[in-house]
Amino acid sequence: MKKTFKSLCASLLAAAALAPAAQAADKYPSRPIRVVVMFPAGGSADIVSRLVTQKVGEMSGFNFVVENRPGAGGNLALDAVATAPADGYTVVFATPGIAINPSLYAKVPYKLTDFKAISLVGEAPLMLMARPSLGVKSIDDLVTMSKKAPDAIRFGSSGNGSSSHLAAEVLRSMTGLQYLHVPYKGGGAAMTDVVGGQTDITVLPIAESLPFIRDKRLQAMGQTGRVRSPIAPDIPTIEEGGVKGYASTTWYMLAAPAKVPQEVVDTLAEKFDQALRQPDLREKLQNIGVTTINGDPRQAGEFLMSEAARWDKLITAAKIRLE
Numbered sequence: 001m002k003k004t005f006k007s008l009c010a011s012l013l014a015a016a017a018l019a020p021a022a023q024a025a026d027k028y029p030s031r032p033i034r035v036v037v038m039f040p041a042g043g044s045a046d047i048v049s050r051l052v053t054q055k056v057g058e059m060s061g062f063n064f065v066v067e068n069r070p071g072a073g074g075n076l077a078l079d080a081v082a083t084a085p086a087d088g089y090t091v092v093f094a095t096p097g098i099a100i101n102p103s104l105y106a107k108v109p110y111k112l113t114d115f116k117a118i119s120l121v122g123e124a125p126l127m128l129m130a131r132p133s134l135g136v137k138s139i140d141d142l143v144t145m146s147k148k149a150p151d152a153i154r155f156g157s158s159g160n161g162s163s164s165h166l167a168a169e170v171l172r173s174m175t176g177l178q179y180l181h182v183p184y185k186g187g188g189a190a191m192t193d194v195v196g197g198q199t200d201i202t203v204l205p206i207a208e209s210l211p212f213i214r215d216k217r218l219q220a221m222g223q224t225g226r227v228r229s230p231i232a233p234d235i236p237t238i239e240e241g242g243v244k245g246y247a248s249t250t251w252y253m254l255a256a257p258a259k260v261p262q263e264v265v266d267t268l269a270e271k272f273d274q275a276l277r278q279p280d281l282r283e284k285l286q287n288i289g290v291t292t293i294n295g296d297p298r299q300a301g302e303f304l305m306s307e308a309a310r311w312d313k314l315i316t317a318a319k320i321r322l323e
Contacts, residue, residue: 028263028264031063033062033063033064033091034089034091035049035064035066035067035092035254036077036081036091036093037049037066037068037069037077037092038074038078038095038097039095039158039162040070040188041068042186043158044124045252046068048093048122048252048288049093050066051281051284051285052121052252052281055280055281060275070185071185072160073104073159073160073322074094074095074097074098075101075108075109077092078101078108078110079109081255081257082109082110082111082114086258087260088256088260090256090257091268092256094115094253094254095162095252096163096251097161097162098112098304099112100161100166100315101161102308103315104161104166104311104315104321104322105321105322105323112308114258115256115258115304116257116260116301117253117254117303118255118256118268119253119268119269119273119276120294121251121253121272121290122290122291122293123251124205125205125223125225125229125237125250126203126209126223126224126248127203127204127206127220127224127235128167128201128202128203128220128223129212129219129221130194130221131195131218131219132216132218134201137219137221139221139222139243143175143177150178151178151180152180154201155179155182155200155203156183156190156193156194156199157182157203158186159184160183163205163248163250164187164190164202165181166248166320167224168201168203170248170314170318171246173314173317174243174246187208190204191204191208191209194218205250206231206232206288207288221238222235222237222240223235223236223237224246224249225237225247226239229289231287231288251293252290253303253304255300255304256268265297266297273294
């Protein structure tokens with residue numbers, strides 16, 4: 001009996017010691033959530049990530065810390081999240097690179113299956129632009145000029161493997177456009193140099209582009225979306241400009257390491273869903289050209305796989321490969 005009593009006491013003490021840990025594990029999140037962004041501060045991905053996480057934080061009480069980790073077309077950020085502990089405290093605010101890079105690069109240190117989609121936030125078109133002194137008014141003008149002097153036209157992108165880069169590569173494969181690719185570490189630097197005349201053309205998110213188009217510092221040649229953006233209804237799409245079947249947008253998705261518990265995924269998805277339904281956030285996003293999608297984890301996961309398959313076909317057809 002004495003031994004049984006001692007064993008019972010020991011069991012109770014052990015249970016009491018484990019209870020706080022179990023409660024802490026059940027209470028997610030108990031500390032700040034790190035949101036890794038694939039591009040520098042000030043770009044479209046950074047702006048959208050901060051708008052959305054701020055609203056989620058206001059409504060849920062969750063604390064988000066946005067961390068910009070640019071480089072290698074987003075591969076540095078994606079690798080950091082793929083190898084992070086699968087506890088829900090490190091997530092990535094991804095752009096299309098998450099679906100594109102495994103096909104685009106000869107070797108990446110992660111696989112698409114290393115991630116679990118949580119929320120498909122929204123999408124936005126990009127804008128094809130030229131410095132006015134280049135003297136082109138249409139895509140036909142640009143293609144014709146480029147073929148007369150291959151590699152004379154300098155195209156500045158926001159980085160190897162970025163939506164900016166791939167939108168131009170798809171256009172190249174569909175039209176025969178010729179250019180020398182100059183990759184930058186973000187859209188801000190690419191914009192600065194095309195405005196300054198160091199490069200000739202660029203393709204960047206619509207919200208970043210419109211101020212430069214409206215004050216005539218850059219010449220718009222077309223939006224990359226399937227339809228005209230509500231914030232630029234006067235600017236035709238590239239397809240309307242004569243490139244039939246062309247469409248290439250950027251999109252934003254919250255994803256986590258693949259082994260993150262499903263209850264954590266569901267918790268984050270629910271909070272993002274609630275925030276993305278709020279009229280004030282939807283208006284803020286629309287004002288920068290982002291159409292909210294608000295896809296749940298299943299929809300987001302299906303979209304991610306379909307985008308990976310679509311881009312793999314396009315990249316193979318265009319014979320694009322980066323080391």
